[in-house]
Amino acid sequence: MSWLSAIGLMSGTSYDGVDVALINTDGEDIGRTGPTLYRPYSEEERVLLRHAMDSAANLADRSERPGPLADAEALVTRSHAEAVEAFLAANGMTADDIAVVGFHGQTVLHDPVRRLTIQLGQGDALASRIGIPVVYDFRAADVAAGGQGAPFVPVFHRAMVRLLDQPGPIAVLNIGGVANLTYIDGEAALIACDVGPGNALIDDFMRLRTGSPHDSEGRAAAAGQVDEAAVERILAHPFFAKPPPKSLDRNAFHRWIAEDARLSGKSVEDGAATLTAVTAAALARAIPLFPRVPKRFIVAGGGIRNPVLMRMLSERVAPVSVNSADAVGWSADSLEAQGFAYLAVRALMGLPLSFPTTTGVPRAMTGGIVARPCTPRAES
Numbered sequence: 001m002s003w004l005s006a007i008g009l010m011s012g013t014s015y016d017g018v019d020v021a022l023i024n025t026d027g028e029d030i031g032r033t034g035p036t037l038y039r040p041y042s043e044e045e046r047v048l049l050r051h052a053m054d055s056a057a058n059l060a061d062r063s064e065r066p067g068p069l070a071d072a073e074a075l076v077t078r079s080h081a082e083a084v085e086a087f088l089a090a091n092g093m094t095a096d097d098i099a100v101v102g103f104h105g106q107t108v109l110h111d112p113v114r115r116l117t118i119q120l121g122q123g124d125a126l127a128s129r130i131g132i133p134v135v136y137d138f139r140a141a142d143v144a145a146g147g148q149g150a151p152f153v154p155v156f157h158r159a160m161v162r163l164l165d166q167p168g169p170i171a172v173l174n175i176g177g178v179a180n181l182t183y184i185d186g187e188a189a190l191i192a193c194d195v196g197p198g199n200a201l202i203d204d205f206m207r208l209r210t211g212s213p214h215d216s217e218g219r220a221a222a223a224g225q226v227d228e229a230a231v232e233r234i235l236a237h238p239f240f241a242k243p244p245p246k247s248l249d250r251n252a253f254h255r256w257i258a259e260d261a262r263l264s265g266k267s268v269e270d271g272a273a274t275l276t277a278v279t280a281a282a283l284a285r286a287i288p289l290f291p292r293v294p295k296r297f298i299v300a301g302g303g304i305r306n307p308v309l310m311r312m313l314s315e316r317v318a319p320v321s322v323n324s325a326d327a328v329g330w331s332a333d334s335l336e337a338q339g340f341a342y343l344a345v346r347a348l349m350g351l352p353l354s355f356p357t358t359t360g361v362p363r364a365m366t367g368g369i370v371a372r373p374c375t376p377r378a379e380s
Helices: 043-056 069-090 123-130 140-144 154-164 200-210 216-222 228-235 268-285 307-317 335-348
Strands: 004-011 017-025 030-040 100-111 116-120 134-136 170-175 179-184 191-196 296-300 321-324 369-371
Touching: 004 069, 004 335, 017 069, 017 335, 030 069, 030 154, 030 335, 043 069, 043 100, 069 100, 069 116, 069 123, 100 123, 100 335, 116 140, 123 134, 123 369, 134 335, 154 170, 154 179, 154 335, 170 268, 179 268, 191 268, 200 216, 200 268, 216 268, 216 307, 228 268, 268 307, 296 307, 307 321
Parallel strands: 004 100, 100 134, 170 296, 296 321
Antiparallel strands: 004 017, 017 030, 100 116, 134 369, 170 179, 179 191
């Protein structure tokens, strides 16, 4: 068995920063997970990324970079290079210690109906700067073939669940800007989908009403009252009853903040509580869409830092147990970055990244583009 050391990079739709993670893998099994690093975005950088997302909304050509998109792509590439350099320095490593980097990039538009997904980031420029082969643009081939292009790390989730050696089915839930779920029942076909808005609605509401980027530790929600009628009104959207596979753009439900006067008229506390309940209820609403009720949820992503959200989720999915990824020995904050390290190795080997039951692609597909440094590395 030949283990490769791979770095994964993830900048999610919460626009908070860059996660860096190291794993050893042969493309099938996980040898070990290694150290991690977080490179936060400054407020100025977050503003630029939000403007880029707004500018991307009406794009028809995924290669176009009008307005702030070119500056945002340069920022994404530079910040990820800085993150890799800082990670290597912090861990006493050099570029020669790493076989490949999986570079997700920054999603600014995801519209599989138009067969269009855009992740900012110049993989060739990143490879040249850090001196390591880079796999990037993971989702494009899946979307071009008619898949949803998301969720994209279920095959990694299954490899991680194998390490637990626990009876299934097990559901791995990632709560970022969008929430997605992977249903794993032994070696049966993986099933996965986006299930709801994750942190996006809460974050946007808080920024709109208070200027804060998020509801820190769920404090506003904890002081508010949930409007269950509003929750049901939002969950009446046909997306929630649609079976997997399915995916969401980060802003798919943004109009519920901007246009719903009944929600915008609430206090900050009641609005935060209601939107937190929407996220939890959407996740619970997904359970009947899968073949069997999971024995447990393993939760990762920024959502686990919101104790009110975790409590609401536990209440709505009871008696199914809810555990943070940290509680089972995983890295809750870096799981997605680890996933793209794993996918980078699979891409190098030509192994499938997405499947009919995870993205709806017609057949199991590999993906990603491999960029190699301009100056070849010395043979060891």
